[in-house]
Amino acid sequence: MTILFSRVVSRISGTPKKTFFNCPQLCQALVFGTSCRSPTDSTPKDKVDPFSLVAHEMSLVSKRLRSSVVAKVPELASAAGYFFKEGVEGKRTCSVVLLLMATAVDIHRPESPFCCIGDTWTIELRRRQQLIAEITEMIHVASLIHDDVLDDADTRRGIGSLSFVVGNKLAVLAGDFLLFRALRTLASLKNTEVVSLLVTAIENLVTGETMQMAATIEQRCSMEYYMQKTYYKTASLISNSCKAIALLSGQTPGVAKLAFEYGKNLGLAYQFIDDILDFTGSSASLGKGSLSDIRLGIITAPILFATEEFPQLHAVIEQGFDDPANVDTALEYLRKSRGIQRTRELATKHASLAAAAIDSLPESCSMDVRKSRQALINLTQILTARNK
Amino acid sequence: MARAALLHLLRHRSVATATAPLSAYKCLSSNSKTPSGIRWTSICRAFSSKAAVNNIIGIDMANTDSGVAVMEGKERLDPFSLVADELSLIANRLRSMVVAEVPNLASAAEYFFKIGAEGKRFRPTVLLLMATALSVRIPELPPAGVGDTLPTDLRTSQQRIAEITEMIHVASLLHDDVLDDADKRRGICSLNAVMGNKLAVLAGDFLLSRACVSLASLKNTEVVTLIATVVENLVTGETMQLTTASKQRFSMDYYMQKTYNKTASLISNSCKSIAILAGHTAEVAMLAFEYGKNLGLAFQLIDDVLDFTGTSASLGKGSLSDIRHGIITAPILFAMEEFPELHAVVDQGFKNPANVDIALGFLGKSSGIQRTKELAMKHANLAAQVIESLPESDDANVIRSRQALIDLTQRVLTRNK
Numbered sequence: 001m002t003i004l005f006s007r008v009v010s011r012i013s014g015t016p017k018k019t020f021f022n023c024p025q026l027c028q029a030l031v032f033g034t035s036c037r038s039p040t041d042s043t044p045k046d047k048v049d050p051f052s053l054v055a056h057e058m059s060l061v062s063k064r065l066r067s068s069v070v071a072k073v074p075e076l077a078s079a080a081g082y083f084f085k086e087g088v089e090g091k092r093t094c095s096v097v098l099l100l101m102a103t104a105v106d107i108h109r110p111e112s113p114f115c116c117i118g119d120t121w122t123i124e125l126r127r128r129q130q131l132i133a134e135i136t137e138m139i140h141v142a143s144l145i146h147d148d149v150l151d152d153a154d155t156r157r158g159i160g161s162l163s164f165v166v167g168n169k170l171a172v173l174a175g176d177f178l179l180f181r182a183l184r185t186l187a188s189l190k191n192t193e194v195v196s197l198l199v200t201a202i203e204n205l206v207t208g209e210t211m212q213m214a215a216t217i218e219q220r221c222s223m224e225y226y227m228q229k230t231y232y233k234t235a236s237l238i239s240n241s242c243k244a245i246a247l248l249s250g251q252t253p254g255v256a257k258l259a260f261e262y263g264k265n266l267g268l269a270y271q272f273i274d275d276i277l278d279f280t281g282s283s284a285s286l287g288k289g290s291l292s293d294i295r296l297g298i299i300t301a302p303i304l305f306a307t308e309e310f311p312q313l314h315a316v317i318e319q320g321f322d323d324p325a326n327v328d329t330a331l332e333y334l335r336k337s338r339g340i341q342r343t344r345e346l347a348t349k350h351a352s353l354a355a356a357a358i359d360s361l362p363e364s365c366s367m368d369v370r371k372s373r374q375a376l377i378n379l380t381q382i383l384t385a386r387n388k
Numbered sequence: 389m390a391r392a393a394l395l396h397l398l399r400h401r402s403v404a405t406a407t408a409p410l411s412a413y414k415c416l417s418s419n420s421k422t423p424s425g426i427r428w429t430s431i432c433r434a435f436s437s438k439a440a441v442n443n444i445i446g447i448d449m450a451n452t453d454s455g456v457a458v459m460e461g462k463e464r465l466d467p468f469s470l471v472a473d474e475l476s477l478i479a480n481r482l483r484s485m486v487v488a489e490v491p492n493l494a495s496a497a498e499y500f501f502k503i504g505a506e507g508k509r510f511r512p513t514v515l516l517l518m519a520t521a522l523s524v525r526i527p528e529l530p531p532a533g534v535g536d537t538l539p540t541d542l543r544t545s546q547q548r549i550a551e552i553t554e555m556i557h558v559a560s561l562l563h564d565d566v567l568d569d570a571d572k573r574r575g576i577c578s579l580n581a582v583m584g585n586k587l588a589v590l591a592g593d594f595l596l597s598r599a600c601v602s603l604a605s606l607k608n609t610e611v612v613t614l615i616a617t618v619v620e621n622l623v624t625g626e627t628m629q630l631t632t633a634s635k636q637r638f639s640m641d642y643y644m645q646k647t648y649n650k651t652a653s654l655i656s657n658s659c660k661s662i663a664i665l666a667g668h669t670a671e672v673a674m675l676a677f678e679y680g681k682n683l684g685l686a687f688q689l690i691d692d693v694l695d696f697t698g699t700s701a702s703l704g705k706g707s708l709s710d711i712r713h714g715i716i717t718a719p720i721l722f723a724m725e726e727f728p729e730l731h732a733v734v735d736q737g738f739k740n741p742a743n744v745d746i747a748l749g750f751l752g753k754s755s756g757i758q759r760t761k762e763l764a765m766k767h768a769n770l771a772a773q774v775i776e777s778l779p780e781s782d783d784a785n786v787i788r789s790r791q792a793l794i795d796l797t798q799r800v801l802t803r804n805k
Contacts (some may be wrong), residue, residue, distance in 0.1 A: 071620075076627040146593060149566075150586050169566040170630065172589055173623045176563060176596065180619035183600060187612035192604070195612060199597075199604040206597040210590060 050375035054099040061095060065134045069181065079166050079174035083141045088157050094140060094238050095133040097266065101245045102129040103372035105255055107364050128189055128248050135198060136241045138182035143205045145175040150209065151296065194244045201240040208232030212298060217318055220299045221307060235267025258357045262376065265354035270383050272347035275300035276340055282387045287331050294330060297321050301346060303330060306339035351380040467792035471516040475509055482551050511655055512550035514683065514796065518662050518676055519546040520789035523781050545606050546662050552615060553658045555599040560622045562592035610664055614657040625649025629715060637716050638724060652684030675774050682771035686800050689764035692717035693757055699804050703752050711738055711747060718763065720747060723756035768797040
């Protein structure tokens, strides 16, 4: 474990490593006769914790993020930096995924067996990938800030929402500022394909929010519409940034697609569990969650499944949920139906698809790479098993 | 409640387009603050059945300002008519570009394109003229197509800059107009009151995201950086206006910085982008930037004057919306230099109309208006000089466009609406 940690640290901090650790596994296998099959680390698979694996790097990324969100006008700077303060950053699951993915796809290309890549290149690449994590966080927070304005939300991440604290207007402006600061940082990577990917994600976020706000009754009751909206609002950002990570590594389109698929399926699985938790909360029983989705009239997977079994639920949905009695009615139907179970099955299915994408990555002998991949797989389990 | 109104507006396009403009006009012709000093009363007209294109391109303005003037034997071409066809192409592409997967939102955003044409498509005109002025030959106009395909030639990508600029401009109008609850209670009427807070946020986001997509399609990260900086500047400028501490409000430097951020940055950086796309040197790109910057500053300074004088030459006939909203502009700043007593009045604020009259009194006695006009002229001349510093060319189109750009610097000064 210490060997692994020091490798990670030296990679980031730039301490020059001895040349032979830089050689690709092919070179290593030839020279040292080692085989990919022999494990050099005895840590059990399930103990590989994704969050602690990248904890050190995450704190670097967070620090840099905080210092990059600066503005000339103090009110703007503090509004834009509001959600990056220590303690309110959230779990930053997205960044964790991206840093793990960066290692997971760090495969030396077979065409250059003696590539013995110089340390500067490796460090530079890692820095660029960390920038993707920063950019993704900025985009994510910008969209949260705007969502809170659109939903009149008072709280977020356990504190007042930005719009609650500084007013709608400054919140909207701060969101714009963050978004375009992210775009500027993105441009600095000088990779137009990566720019396009993240810009697609930005567009998808807005489309998703619009789909949610402007849906007709038929659309709101449509599973297909819901899946599309969920992809746009939740999965698109992480899938596109995973793909960006792979592209920055110089990976093949095939590998890039696998990274994309991991992000997409993980994002979807995450959202389905979120939908369930909104009904159940940390207990297993219905109605103990915050019920914020349904109260806002947002119809999620459990209700959609319930509507398939109980078409009467349509009429309740049409009436809307301003009346708490309707919320209770819907919960009743939900309880009688298999809505929650089916949503959980759907989440599990997507979690498996995500894990499968990782398993399909080209083999690597590197312990770092294998550990990161295991961590990504474990993450799919952690996210689907969570109860808050 | 707001959600119901929003959904209603989104689903019933006819409501949004038919009734809204009229009520917008009614409430806008009273004392409402419009962001970026837009002269609404000159632009807001009841919807006619005339081709929408005319409303947007501003051929009207070109016609009323006597299209062709003969001066010293040299035919002065109207800058707007030089690029009229291209402008209509851009307007159509903009329209098709904003058709999103959710058509209702697109129609709401489009509503703003029809009305938000401050300066009658002034910016795209400048950009298109700049593109030609920098030695790009105007090709045969390509068939009007949907804007999402990769630009196949330089001119198309430069036109795209013009489209992006407009989208960003309108988006910033929408977001600048977002209301806090306090404003709602005071009954401030604006685009926002008409369309709903949330729609304003969402439509603005929509336009910004489409602008980003369009920007990415240019495959030029330097241009992305420039335009991203513009939005940061726009936001910074608006925040400067929102949150100024009293000392800064009295500072001419602060005011010029804010004006650069809010008005000039967009046009300067997009002019620079035009040059960069054409593959020009950093020096030429900088010249393009300087033209845009000085033109933008001149434009805003005259806007400040017009807010006091309106179409007449006399004070107090303008809409006075800046001062009524407590926004201290160049004329008042100059007047404060001559009459320090004005400080106290400004400090008290202008909710009390009596203070507005007092300030106007001081302004009338001072040379504030005159000095602002002189400052505008200085910047307009700087812009004209920049054009003259461009690398020589004997191409007739290039020469004509450069003349038009110089012409624009004068029009900015002499306009009275």
